[in-house]
Amino acid sequence: MPTIDPPLALLAELTHRCPLSCPYCSNPVELERASGELSGEEWRRVLREAAALGVLQVHFSGGEPMVRRDLGAMIAEAASLGLYSNLITSGTLGGEREITAFAEAGLRHVQLSVQDHEPSNADRIAGLAGAFERKMKFAAAVRAAGLPLTLNIVVHRQNLDGVAAMIDMAEALGARRVEIAHVQYYAWALENRAALLPSRAQLDAATRVVEAARERLKGVLAIDYVVPDYYGVRPKSCMNGWGRQFLNVMPSGTVVPCHAAETIPGIDFPSVRDASLADIWYRSDAFNRFRGTDWMPEPCRGCDRREIDWGGCRCQALALTGDAARTDPVCALSPDHAVIEAALGDANAAPPPLVYRQFR
Ligand code: SF4
Numbered sequence: 335m336p337t338i339d340p341p342l343a344l345l346a347e348l349t350h351r352c353p354l355s356c357p358y359c360s361n362p363v364e365l366e367r368a369s370g371e372l373s374g375e376e377w378r379r380v381l382r383e384a385a386a387l388g389v390l391q392v393h394f395s396g397g398e399p400m401v402r403r404d405l406g407a408m409i410a411e412a413a414s415l416g417l418y419s420n421l422i423t424s425g426t427l428g429g430e431r432e433i434t435a436f437a438e439a440g441l442r443h444v445q446l447s448v449q450d451h452e453p454s455n456a457d458r459i460a461g462l463a464g465a466f467e468r469k470m471k472f473a474a475a476v477r478a479a480g481l482p483l484t485l486n487i488v489v490h491r492q493n494l495d496g497v498a499a500m501i502d503m504a505e506a507l508g509a510r511r512v513e514i515a516h517v518q519y520y521a522w523a524l525e526n527r528a529a530l531l532p533s534r535a536q537l538d539a540a541t542r543v544v545e546a547a548r549e550r551l552k553g554v555l556a557i558d559y560v561v562p563d564y565y566g567v568r569p570k571s572c573m574n575g576w577g578r579q580f581l582n583v584m585p586s587g588t589v590v591p592c593h594a595a596e597t598i599p600g601i602d603f604p605s606v607r608d609a610s611l612a613d614i615w616y617r618s619d620a621f622n623r624f625r626g627t628d629w630m631p632e633p634c635r636g637c638d639r640r641e642i643d644w645g646g647c648r649c650q651a652l653a654l655t656g657d658a659a660r661t662d663p664v665c666a667l668s669p670d671h672a673v674i675e676a677a678l679g680d681a682n683a684a685p686p687p688l689v690y691r692q693f694r
C-alpha cells in the first residue's frame with residue numbers, strides 16, 4: 335500500500351443546475367436533481383472536515399454554483415477555516431452586488447467560463463441567448479471587486495480557429511490568466527465527440543498561435559494550454575493520480591476522485607452523509623481502488639512513466655474499452671490504441687448536430 339498524503343484541494347460541486355447547456359459539460363450524463371442536494375449546513379460540515387484533513391483550497395463549482403443562494407455563507411465558512419476559495423462560474427447569474435459580497439466574505443479568485451470570443455457563436459455553444467454579454471459584464475464586476483480573474487475557454491472544432499481573438503479578449507478583460515483547454519471526451523463531450531474533435535491541421539495552427547502569444551504576453555497574461563489527449567502519444571496524469579491530491583464532492587454528497595469516476599461500475603462511492611471525509615480519503619475501497627501502481631496491468635506495470643502519468647485516466651479507459659482497469663487507450667503503447675485512431679477519422683467528416691446538456 336502506497337503512502338497516502340492528505341488531499342490538497344476539494345472540488346465542491348454544489349449543484350448540477352445551470353442556465354447553460356454546454357455540449358461538452360463535464361457533469362455526468364445523469365444529472366443530479368436539486369431535491370437531492372446537500373444542505374448549506376451539510377456543506378459547511380464538509381468544509382470543516384476538509385480543513386481538518388489538510389485541504390488547502392476549495393473550488394466552488396457546479397453546474398452553476400451561484401444557483402445556490404447560500405453560496406456566500408459557504409465562502410465565509412471557508413475563509414474562517416483558512417481555506418483559499420475559488421469560484422468557478424458561468425457568470426450568467428448575478429453581477430457586481432453578488433461578487434462584491436463574495437469578495438467581502440473572503441473569496442480569493444474567480445474562474446469565468448467563456449464559450450468563444452464571438453458573441454453569437456458563444457451563445458450558440460452555451461445554448462443561451464445573451465450569455466456572452468452577461469459574462470462580459472460579470473468579468474468587469476470581478477475586476478471592480480479587486481479579485482483576480484482567470485478566463486476558462488474550452489476549445490474544439492467549432493471555435494478553435496478563433497484562439498488568437500480569445501487571447502486578445504482575455505487581455506482586454508484584465509484577466510491574469512487564461513486557460514485554453516481542449517475538450518476532454520467524457521460524459522456529454524463523449525456524446526458530442528464527432529462534432530467537437532478538431533482536425534490535426536486546426537490543432538497545429540492553434541498551438542502555434544498560443545506559443546507565439548505566450549512569448550508576447552510574458553508577465554502580462556499567463557496562458558495555460560491543455561492539448562487534446564487524442565492527438566498525444568502518452569496520456570496526461572489524470573488528477574495527478576487517483577486519490578493522490580484531489581477529491582470531488584458531488585451535489586448529493588457522493589465523494590469521487592474525479593468528475594467522471596461515478597460512471598465506473600463495481601465501485602461503491604461513499605457519501606459525506608454516511609462517512610467522514612477522512613475515512614473516505616484514507617480508508618474507502620473507492621479511493622484505494624486505483625491508488626498507486628499495484629492495480630496496473632501491463633504495459634503500465636513495467637513502464638518507467640507509471641509514476642508520472644499513473645496509467646492515464648480510468649474513466650477514459652472505461653469509456654473506450656469498457657474496463658476502467660486497462661491502460662488508457664490514448665497511450666500509443668496501449669493494446670486498445672486503435673480506438674483512438676478510429677475516432678480521429680471523425681475529425682475530417684461533416685460534424686453532426688450538437689447534443690446539448692440537459693436533465694433527462
Ligand atoms: S460546462 Fe456549461 S453547462 Fe456545464 S456547468 Fe459549466 S457552464 Fe454549465
Ligand code: SF4
Pocket residue numbers: 568569633634635637638639640641643644645646661662665666667668
Ligand atoms: S504504458 Fe501506462 S504508464 Fe506507460 S506511458 Fe502508457 S499509460 Fe503511461
